[in-house]
Amino acid sequence: MIGLLGELTDSLRRFLERLGAMTRFFGQVLWQSPAVLLRFRLVVEQVYNTGALSLVIIMTCGLFVGMVLGLQGHDLLQRFGSEEALGTGAALSLLKELGPVVTALLFAGRAGTALASELGLMRATDQLSAMEVMAVDPMRRVVVPRFLGGVIAMPLLTAIFIAVALFGVQLVGVQFLGVDQGSFWSQMRGAVELADVNEGLIKGVTFGIACSLIAVFEGYNAEPTAEGVGRATTRTVVISAVVTLVLDYILTALML
Amino acid sequence: MNQTPKPAGAAAPSVDADNVAALHGVDFSIDGKVIFRGLDIAIRRGEVTAIMGPSGTGKTTLLRLITGQLRADSGRVLVEGRDVAGLSRRELYAMRRRMGMLFQNGALLTDLDVFENVAFPLREHAQLPERLLRNIVLSKLQAVGLRGAAQLRAQQLSGGMARRVALARAIVMDPQLLLYDEPFAGLDPISMGVVLRLIRSLNDALGISSVVVTHDVREISQIADSSYILSGGQVVASGTPAELREHPSPVVHQFMDGLADGPVSFHYPAPDYPAQLLDRSEGA
Numbered sequence: 001m002i003g004l005l006g007e008l009t010d011s012l013r014r015f016l017e018r019l020g021a022m023t024r025f026f027g028q029v030l031w032q033s034p035a036v037l038l039r040f041r042l043v044v045e046q047v048y049n050t051g052a053l054s055l056v057i058i059m060t061c062g063l064f065v066g067m068v069l070g071l072q073g074h075d076l077l078q079r080f081g082s083e084e085a086l087g088t089g090a091a092l093s094l095l096k097e098l099g100p101v102v103t104a105l106l107f108a109g110r111a112g113t114a115l116a117s118e119l120g121l122m123r124a125t126d127q128l129s130a131m132e133v134m135a136v137d138p139m140r141r142v143v144v145p146r147f148l149g150g151v152i153a154m155p156l157l158t159a160i161f162i163a164v165a166l167f168g169v170q171l172v173g174v175q176f177l178g179v180d181q182g183s184f185w186s187q188m189r190g191a192v193e194l195a196d197v198n199e200g201l202i203k204g205v206t207f208g209i210a211c212s213l214i215a216v217f218e219g220y221n222a223e224p225t226a227e228g229v230g231r232a233t234t235r236t237v238v239i240s241a242v243v244t245l246v247l248d249y250i251l252t253a254l255m256l
Numbered sequence: 257m258n259q260t261p262k263p264a265g266a267a268a269p270s271v272d273a274d275n276v277a278a279l280h281g282v283d284f285s286i287d288g289k290v291i292f293r294g295l296d297i298a299i300r301r302g303e304v305t306a307i308m309g310p311s312g313t314g315k316t317t318l319l320r321l322i323t324g325q326l327r328a329d330s331g332r333v334l335v336e337g338r339d340v341a342g343l344s345r346r347e348l349y350a351m352r353r354r355m356g357m358l359f360q361n362g363a364l365l366t367d368l369d370v371f372e373n374v375a376f377p378l379r380e381h382a383q384l385p386e387r388l389l390r391n392i393v394l395s396k397l398q399a400v401g402l403r404g405a406a407q408l409r410a411q412q413l414s415g416g417m418a419r420r421v422a423l424a425r426a427i428v429m430d431p432q433l434l435l436y437d438e439p440f441a442g443l444d445p446i447s448m449g450v451v452l453r454l455i456r457s458l459n460d461a462l463g464i465s466s467v468v469v470t471h472d473v474r475e476i477s478q479i480a481d482s483s484y485i486l487s488g489g490q491v492v493a494s495g496t497p498a499e500l501r502e503h504p505s506p507v508v509h510q511f512m513d514g515l516a517d518g519p520v521s522f523h524y525p526a527p528d529y530p531a532q533l534l535d536r537s538e539g540a
Binding site for chain 2: 125126129
């Protein structure tokens with residue numbers, strides 16, 4: 001019993017240490033961000049690496065999430081005889097919840113792991129040390145551009161995910177299951193407000209900050225071995241997923 | 257070199273204009289493990305200085321102390337007469353611009369090609385016209401014999417080529433001091449010969465000072481002006497390669513002749529062998 005308590009205390013201490021280190025790291029990243037934004041080319045490269053290269057997976061998943069939403073939504077609404085509300089229901093659930101959350105999970109799996117393993121390998125192969133010796137700050141040259149690239153890419157990916165998913169809903173609901181096209185779009189336009197779009201946007205940006213920070217933190221602080229890089233990559237996905245879902249609850253509770 | 261072989265705990269090297277870098281009474285430990293105890297080393301200007309010693313004696317740590325990536329627990333690490341520990345971040349970075357370092361595996365940036373790897377320090381520190389930058393990079397690549405490989409990706413290079421590209425990158429800012437971390441490790445004899453000649457010729461042609469950390473005694477003896485042998489966190493001998501070969505210390509003798517056993521034991525500390533074999537409680 002005492003042993004278990006000791007382990008729990010140790011785990012809590014390690015968690016708090018890690019949280020403290022990440023907060024400090026976040027402060028450094030924010031401090032250096034204005035200077036890095038002046039070299040915007042570096043950030044644009046990373047928007048391409050994290051954003052454009054994630055497009056295929058985001059669009060594919062968006063399409064299928066939308067199609068499933070179309071099937072399930074239609075099945076549910078049919079029971080109440082209100083299939084025309086499919087567009088409204090799908091749009092609100094995608095804008096407020098599914099879009100940002102699923103995009104963040106996919107982003108962590110695709111771009112987050114790539115960032116963490118890239119930085120971890122740079123650490124393991126002395127590339128970051130070499131930069132330091134060349135009087136180049138790796139935080140400014142490598143970490144912050146990747147972080148900012150992720151933060152910019154994430155809301156854009158969320159918007160694309162939502163647009164493609166809505167197409168998927170429409171494809172199944174209107175084209176396959178015969179929901180009236182006019183009602184589908186007009187009800188959606190009538191029900192969705194700017195606040196709903198803002199909620200999705202705020203979530204997209206917040207998840208973008210969280211997932212990008214976790215990825216660069218884990219990668220930059222990875223143990224410089226093959227195992228260490230692997231662990232950093234795994235931690236990136238796991239922590240990003242948990243943090244995304246916790247933040248989602250907090251943001252939803254705040255904005256409702 | 258008129259230095260005579262020195263025993264452990266020899267007097268500190270004098271600080272004068274002849275030394276581009278020097279360590280005085282440096283103590284350093286990591287996680288309670290003592291790496292250096294009162295280490296004294298002088299890197300003389302214009303010379304190739306070899307730092308040798310068995311694995312795990314902190315040779316790479318020594319380079320990291322000189323570059324300011326690590327701070328000594330006590331003692332002084334002087335570069336160009338200034339204590340590295342007393343430098344601000346800005347001053348430290350300014351000092352590093354006058355240094356080049358060749359990492360053991362080259363440490364090339366894998367997302368860039370050979371040309372951009374060599375151009376990297378220039379792009380970061382100097383706003384040069386593209387044409388001038390190109391000419392500088394090509395001249396450095398020519399110096400290491402790899403001008404024709406400018407467009408190759410870092411991953412396409414062999415170990416020896418990567419080391420040479422890293423060398424071109426290390427000299428692109430025209431440093432005063434070049435640090436080499438195990439430059440011969442894992443190289444075939446031809447590549448080793450090439451790197452060996454480059455270290456000497458670059459040192460002389462550019463008028464710089466070089467520190468070569470290695471345990472390849474035979475190779476480095478061909479080009480080093482002076483050498484230090486580290487063991488147990490201290491300098492056990494220093495002098496020219498010829499002087500070291502005649503050194504009376506058994507550690508130096510074991511190291512220079514590559515003997516498996518001697519003062520540096522072949523066996524890692526362990527309990528008595530027969531007693532351990534007969535011990536039934538262990539591994540039952």
